[in-house]
Amino acid sequence: MPSIRLTRRAAAAAMLASPTLVSPALAQGSNGSRWSPTQPVRVIIPFTPGGTMDPVVRLSQTFLQQELGQPVVIDYKPGGATVVGTQEVMRAAPDGHTMIMVANSFAANITLRPSMPYNPLRDFAPISMCTVVPHVLVVHPSVARDFAGFLEAGRRPGGGLAFGSYGIGTSNHLGGEQFRELARLNATHVPYSGAAQANTDLMGGRLQFMFSNLPDVIQPVQGGRLRAVAISAEARTRELPDVPTMAELGFPLVLSDSWFGLLTRAEVPEAARARLEAAWTAALARPEVKGRLEETGFTVLARPAAQFGAEIRRYTETYAQVIRANDIRVE
Numbered sequence: 001m002p003s004i005r006l007t008r009r010a011a012a013a014a015m016l017a018s019p020t021l022v023s024p025a026l027a028q029g030s031n032g033s034r035w036s037p038t039q040p041v042r043v044i045i046p047f048t049p050g051g052t053m054d055p056v057v058r059l060s061q062t063f064l065q066q067e068l069g070q071p072v073v074i075d076y077k078p079g080g081a082t083v084v085g086t087q088e089v090m091r092a093a094p095d096g097h098t099m100i101m102v103a104n105s106f107a108a109n110i111t112l113r114p115s116m117p118y119n120p121l122r123d124f125a126p127i128s129m130c131t132v133v134p135h136v137l138v139v140h141p142s143v144a145r146d147f148a149g150f151l152e153a154g155r156r157p158g159g160g161l162a163f164g165s166y167g168i169g170t171s172n173h174l175g176g177e178q179f180r181e182l183a184r185l186n187a188t189h190v191p192y193s194g195a196a197q198a199n200t201d202l203m204g205g206r207l208q209f210m211f212s213n214l215p216d217v218i219q220p221v222q223g224g225r226l227r228a229v230a231i232s233a234e235a236r237t238r239e240l241p242d243v244p245t246m247a248e249l250g251f252p253l254v255l256s257d258s259w260f261g262l263l264t265r266a267e268v269p270e271a272a273r274a275r276l277e278a279a280w281t282a283a284l285a286r287p288e289v290k291g292r293l294e295e296t297g298f299t300v301l302a303r304p305a306a307q308f309g310a311e312i313r314r315y316t317e318t319y320a321q322v323i324r325a326n327d328i329r330v331e
Contacts, residue, residue: 175256
């Protein structure tokens with residue numbers, strides 16, 4: 001099996017070689033004008049109502065309306081592994097009144113679904129990378145007490161661990177496969193159709209480990225039903241302060257988390273994209289929004305468009321290596 005060794009230098013080179021996601025910050029208001037919406041602004045969510053994206057948009061909605069001076073409408077367009085919702089943006093007029101919130105699947109689909117009816121890196125422009133939910137590497141208590149013990153169990157000859165995910169090609173599946181290769185583990189992937197049953201089977205011992213969303217595992221870890229041995233985050237979290245990061249443990253390249261960000265069509269005028277970016281930055285900074293999101297396990301990023309574009313390219317390159325090295329396919 002090909003080795004997955006994406007160095008920071010290689011990642012940077014890949015970003016420079018990739019098609020450019022346009023940033024509004026590069027030429028904001030080049031004619032000196034300030035764009036304002038003239039009709040309701042749509043935020044498309046390419047999933048069914050009630051998902052993890054909902055609080056990010058709903059908590060921000062009132063403050064976005066105040067910033068933009070127009071109603072902000074949430075429009076659910078699920079289906080086709082987010083392709084349906086993304087196509088809706090492509091059909092909308094490129095006038096700044098339609099955005100879409102995307103997740104890691106946007107970057108993964110570039111390799112998983114090469115025949116999509118649009119070019120993700122060419123046809124869209126970033127607005128803001130809003131939030132991220134770190135993934136925690138959790139193990140069944142029978143497997144190990146700490147990270148070193150987990151590595152020993154996973155490398156044991158003749159053994160073999162089972163790790164779960166929320167589905168083939170999901171962010172915790174790709175993160176798990178990348179980590180399995182980097183850590184040289186003897187492990188097999190078991191896909192589920194969502195988080196609930198996967199977490200149940202992990203607590204029941206039918207799985208041995210998984211990268212899980214932070215909010216899903218706080219109580220099981222505190223109650224002793226699961227053991228957290230690492231977290232894929234830039235820093236330790238206040239919810240699990242004793243759990244070391246992947247970088248601390250010698251695996252800084254592992255990408256396993258759930259992020260959400262806003263895109264619009266690349267043809268939208270730069271001044272309009274800059275205004276939308278500023279509105280989201282202001283809304284996410286409000287204590288009523290930032291505080292509530294952080295209480296539920298989100299890390300609020302509010303990263304500007306240029307940085308979000310670079311992150312999309314970084315995830316796209318890493319996911320492409322993982323998908324190809326493991327021959328991952330979706331129906």
